[in-house]
Amino acid sequence: MAGTQPFFPGYPSSPQLYTNIEEMAKSGIHAVFQARPVATTQTVLGQMDRRDRVVLILLDGKRTLQDVARLTHHSELEVAHILVRFLKCGYVEFLGHDKEH
Numbered sequence: 001m002a003g004t005q006p007f008f009p010g011y012p013s014s015p016q017l018y019t020n021i022e023e024m025a026k027s028g029i030h031a032v033f034q035a036r037p038v039a040t041t042q043t044v045l046g047q048m049d050r051r052d053r054v055v056l057i058l059l060d061g062k063r064t065l066q067d068v069a070r071l072t073h074h075s076e077l078e079v080a081h082i083l084v085r086f087l088k089c090g091y092v093e094f095l096g097h098d099k100e101h
C-alpha cells in the first residue's frame with residue numbers, strides 16, 4: 001500500500017501501521033481488540049452512550065468482533081463501525097485474530 005497519507009489523521013504513516021490495518025481487515029469478524037486504559041476512565045465512559053460503553057467493556061482481548069455482536073444483539077457491521085470510532089480515538093488496540101479461525 002503505497003501512499004504518503006496516514007490511514008487515520010494523527011497516526012504515523014508507516015509500513016507497520018499499514019500491515020496492522022491489512023491484518024485487521026483480513027481478520028474480519030474474527031478480529032480481537034482490547035480496550036486501552038485511557039478508554040476506561042470515568043471521564044471517557046461518561047461521554048459515551050450506553051451501546052458504546054457495553055461494546056467497550058466486552059473488548060477484553062479474548063472476544064472477537066463476532067462474539068461482541070452476538071452478546072450485544074447488534075449486527076457485526078454495527079460493532080465494526082463502533083470499533084472504527086474507537087480506533088480513531090485511540091480507545092482500543094487490535095491484538096490479532098482468533099487463533100481458532
